[in-house]
Amino acid sequence: MTPLAGYLLVAALLFAIGLAGALTRRNAILVLIGIELMLNAANLNLIAFWRYGPHPEALTGMMFAIFSIAVAAAEAAVGLGLVIAIHRHAHTTDLDQMNRMKG
Amino acid sequence: MSFAFYLVSALTVAGALAAVLLKNTVHCALALTVAFAGLALLFLQLDAQFAGFAQILVYIGAVAILVVFAILLTRGSETPKDGGIFSRTWLAGLAVAAAVFAMLGWAVLQSEPGLPRATPAPTVTVGEIGVALMGRYVLPLEIVALLLTAALIGAVIVAMHEKEGTK
Numbered sequence: 073m074t075p076l077a078g079y080l081l082v083a084a085l086l087f088a089i090g091l092a093g094a095l096t097r098r099n100a101i102l103v104l105i106g107i108e109l110m111l112n113a114a115n116l117n118l119i120a121f122w123r124y125g126p127h128p129e130a131l132t133g134m135m136f137a138i139f140s141i142a143v144a145a146a147e148a149a150v151g152l153g154l155v156i157a158i159h160r161h162a163h164t165t166d167l168d169q170m171n172r173m174k175g
Numbered sequence: 176m177s178f179a180f181y182l183v184s185a186l187t188v189a190g191a192l193a194a195v196l197l198k199n200t201v202h203c204a205l206a207l208t209v210a211f212a213g214l215a216l217l218f219l220q221l222d223a224q225f226a227g228f229a230q231i232l233v234y235i236g237a238v239a240i241l242v243v244f245a246i247l248l249t250r251g252s253e254t255p256k257d258g259g260i261f262s263r264t265w266l267a268g269l270a271v272a273a274a275v276f277a278m279l280g281w282a283v284l285q286s287e288p289g290l291p292r293a294t295p296a297p298t299v300t301v302g303e304i305g306v307a308l309m310g311r312y313v314l315p316l317e318i319v320a321l322l323l324t325a326a327l328i329g330a331v332i333v334a335m336h337e338k339e340g341t342k
Contacts, residue, residue: 076290078176079217080283082184086191086210088276093195095268096261101200101245105207108238109191112214115226123221124290128297131307135315137226138304141233142319146326148238152245153330159249160336168262 079120087113100155100165104148111144180220187213198260200246208239222296225304 090109097103115137122133159165190210197203211234218227262268308316 073176074287074290074292075176075180077283077287078180078184079221081280082187082217084276084279084283085188086214087279088272089188089191089195091275092269092272095271096265097195098260098262099200101242101249102195102203102260105194105203105242108207108234109194109210112211112234115230116214116217119218119221119223119226123223123297124294126291128294128299131299131304134223134226134299134304135307135312137223138229139312139315139319141226141229142323145233145237146323148241149330150326150333152241153334155245156248156334165249 074124076120076124079116083113083116083120086110086116098166098168100158100167100170101152103167104151104155107151108144108148111140111147115140180217183213183216183220187217201243204239204242204246207242208235211235211239222299225299225301 087110090106090113093106093109094103095106097106118133118137118140122128122131122137125133155165158170162170164170187210190206190208190213193206194203194210197206211230215227215230215235218230
């Protein structure tokens with residue numbers, strides 16, 4: 073197995089674990105954790121392709137991963153803020169009970 | 176493939192599995208930190224030192240702490256009395272995730288003969304990354320700065336206490 077294929081398989085496994093967590097957990101925070109895992113798997117793909125690509129000195133994949141990390145940090149802040157706001161309003165973080173958009 | 180790669184991969188995958196499977200949400204957050212650390216080690220193995228340390232700073236230093244704060248602020252509602260920690264449609268979600276992994280794994284293994292073999296490690300200094308950020312990528316950098324400011328203000332406003340009577 074080439075090294076690149078190994079990293080891509082690990083990233084695919086992490087993505088699938090994150091997707092399974094986001095689709096099956098009932099707690100909203102755990103769903104956000106699953107989304108973070110999926111974003112990290114994508115970052116691993118970007119870095120692996122940068123490392124084994126034809127022009128690593130162009131830094132394209134590395135820059136993409138760095139900007140992706142920054143956007144993921146913004147996403148986490150807003151997402152967790154929303155969860156806290158919903159918890160204060162509805163006193164639950166159970167997604168099965170969050171079935172109304174109007175409070 | 177080196178022994179270190181398998182070790183770090185196993186650590187990362189185990190951390191990710193524990194993060195989505197454990198019952199106690201605080202344990203989930205700690206397992207998530209392990210997965211983030213494993214990913215940072217994978218980045219370092221890929222000679223991406225800057226991305227690896229940015230991963231440690233941003234994810235372990237900020238996102239994991241944020242998750243723990245959110246869990247502690249919403250304490251008391253995380254263990255539902257009825258049913259378990261998984262939703263009623265967990266089987267469908269698991270099937271979708273398994274199908275996605277099968278598809279991705281099949282694609283990787285099919286294209287494996289065409290993938291590049293071991294290439295010499297690129298030597299990228301932090302100075303070069305800084306020059307690239309201030310030169311070719313200056314517009315995305317400014318947009319990210321704007322996005323982070325907007326996200327900071329937005330998160331504070333969303334999570335801020337509503338005053339009584341002004342709802």
